[in-house]
Amino acid sequence: MTIRxxxxxxxxxxxxxxxxxxxxxxxxxxxxxHALVEGLPRLGSAxxxxxxxxxxxxxxxxxxxxGSLYVLSLAxxxxxxxxxxxxIYLEEYAPARWSHLVxxxxxxxxxLPSVLYGLLGLGVFVHVMGMGTTAISGALTLAMxxxxxxxxxxxxxLRDVPGASREAALALGATRWETVRQVVLPVAWPRIxxxxxxxxxxxxxxxxxxxxxGALAYVSFLPDGMSSPYTVLPVQIFHWVTRDGxxxxxxxxxLVLLSATLALNVLAVLLRQRLERVExxxxxxxx
Amino acid sequence: MGDATDVAxxxxxxxxxxxxxxxxxxxxxxxxxxxxxxxxxxxKMSATGLTAWFDNLRVLSEIEMExxxxxxxxxxxxxxxxxxxxxxxxxxxxEMKPGARMEGQVTLxxxxxxxxxIDPVQLRRRVGMVFQRPNPFPAMSxxxxxxxxxxxxxxxxxxxxADSPAxxxxxxEHALESAALWDEVSDRLDAPGRTLSSGQxxxxxxxxxxxxxxxxxxxxxxxxALDPIATARIEDLIHALKARYTIVxxxxxxxxxxxxxxxxxxxxxxxxxxxxxxxxxxxxxRDPRTEDYVTGxxx
Numbered sequence: 242m243t244i245r246x247x248x249x250x251x252x253x254x255x256x257x258x259x260x261x262x263x264x265x266x267x268x269x270x271x272x273x274x275h276a277l278v279e280g281l282p283r284l285g286s287a288x289x290x291x292x293x294x295x296x297x298x299x300x301x302x303x304x305x306x307x308g309s310l311y312v313l314s315l316a317x318x319x320x321x322x323x324x325x326x327x328x329i330y331l332e333e334y335a336p337a338r339w340s341h342l343v344x345x346x347x348x349x350x351x352x353l354p355s356v357l358y359g360l361l362g363l364g365v366f367v368h369v370m371g372m373g374t375t376a377i378s379g380a381l382t383l384a385m386x387x388x389x390x391x392x393x394x395x396x397x398x399l400r401d402v403p404g405a406s407r408e409a410a411l412a413l414g415a416t417r418w419e420t421v422r423q424v425v426l427p428v429a430w431p432r433i434x435x436x437x438x439x440x441x442x443x444x445x446x447x448x449x450x451x452x453x454x455g456a457l458a459y460v461s462f463l464p465d466g467m468s469s470p471y472t473v474l475p476v477q478i479f480h481w482v483t484r485d486g487x488x489x490x491x492x493x494x495x496l497v498l499l500s501a502t503l504a505l506n507v508l509a510v511l512l513r514q515r516l517e518r519v520e521x522x523x524x525x526x527x528x
Numbered sequence: 529m530g531d532a533t534d535v536a537x538x539x540x541x542x543x544x545x546x547x548x549x550x551x552x553x554x555x556x557x558x559x560x561x562x563x564x565x566x567x568x569x570x571x572k573m574s575a576t577g578l579t580a581w582f583d584n585l586r587v588l589s590e591i592e593m594e595x596x597x598x599x600x601x602x603x604x605x606x607x608x609x610x611x612x613x614x615x616x617x618x619x620x621x622x623e624m625k626p627g628a629r630m631e632g633q634v635t636l637x638x639x640x641x642x643x644x645x646i647d648p649v650q651l652r653r654r655v656g657m658v659f660q661r662p663n664p665f666p667a668m669s670x671x672x673x674x675x676x677x678x679x680x681x682x683x684x685x686x687x688x689x690a691d692s693p694a695x696x697x698x699x700x701e702h703a704l705e706s707a708a709l710w711d712e713v714s715d716r717l718d719a720p721g722r723t724l725s726s727g728q729x730x731x732x733x734x735x736x737x738x739x740x741x742x743x744x745x746x747x748x749x750x751x752x753a754l755d756p757i758a759t760a761r762i763e764d765l766i767h768a769l770k771a772r773y774t775i776v777x778x779x780x781x782x783x784x785x786x787x788x789x790x791x792x793x794x795x796x797x798x799x800x801x802x803x804x805x806x807x808x809x810x811x812x813x814r815d816p817r818t819e820d821y822v823t824g825x826x827x
Binding site: 410411424 | 619649650651653657659661663664676679681733736
């Protein structure tokens, strides 16, 4: 092969990589620009503090914001203790073989399409357990959805705690639980928190499972308890998109949802950075 | 020739023994018997028929070893000879590793520590341990590191009335004094443990173990991650501590065993090849394998 031909191939490959990076970025930018053009005029303090209405100019997104906050917090309250507890068991107590088996299944679960969690929620929480299409059904469904993620990231965080610290605590006569609570968790917490926030950021955008378990299209009140009907941001957006004249509202909703997701992810990044600084300090001193 | 050194060694170990012994060298079998006698007096821990495996790999075979209450017992041998496994069996840390399995008997003050009614957690408070690499708790201050054992096991909270802040400070000071660290850190007890040099960190770990008031202190190659000056300080510390604690030290540094210990056991491929007073073992080893090891022919 001549050197010129090899050069040409090199150029072609570089161009291909360039396209692979900038084409998706351009599409994203287009999407964002579209949402901004359509939604920005509609976005204002009234939009985020108003209830839905039959006329697009007056329809606001407050119940969806409140619903997302409420359902997401509930899901967090359910998924975090369960997920962290499961991870502690798998990492600190369970026999290695068993925990490996569970790990493989967790990876499968984390990859399932979210609509399947919606079906599970509809079957188990809404019908069998008779909770109906309420906030708690939605929260439980989201909790199931994020659980594999919470377990996996918590396990990684626990695994990063040096074995020497565990050994030191056990050799001092601490029980497993005393070791986990006072030595392992304090070191692992920042990373666990990061993982949980990222998992919740993912749940914030989930639409399909919540449509399945009955998030509403039109809610004119704020959720006032676990058995309250509710809606969430993505479901509200979904319904607006399909309604005549409400597209600007949908676009403005998209902007609200994007900012909320962005805020959560920034929070996760900040937590991680702080953690890595502490980590670096620690490694500087150790031989 | 070997017998003469034997007796000399015995004399330095046991100052009470009569000078007559030095004048009348004893025959070989008798000396062996004497070693055993010396070792058996006031035994603190003992292993009988101790065999251990990781899965199907045998790491210790039929170990018989008495650890006397007084003085320092060194365990030497090349990497992989089972010496670390041996001391981890003494505080039941061995069983925390997956695939660990053992047979035989280990006693502390004559009591079987592997009996079903013995709680390993309780045992580890009596048999403290210092590890190869200094492992202070990274997220805790110096003070909290010293108190870690008491906090972890809930002892500080339970005895509320006794634990006035002043009493706690005294406890911290005492433990750090005992570990020869107080003078260097008394003005920065709130600094994180990781700000110390590695030698200081290791002494902090010793202070942390001492704060639990153990009866036996196990040291698993405590100086292998340290420079010579830090090593010398730890060895001085071992000399100071042996009056209060039964000390078992694992080392692959033969000179260190010679400097700090009163008795030495030589492990090779999971077997206790030879065990006796340190001076005797180093000057006139009875087993050719011991001789090859202490003279540096392998290791």
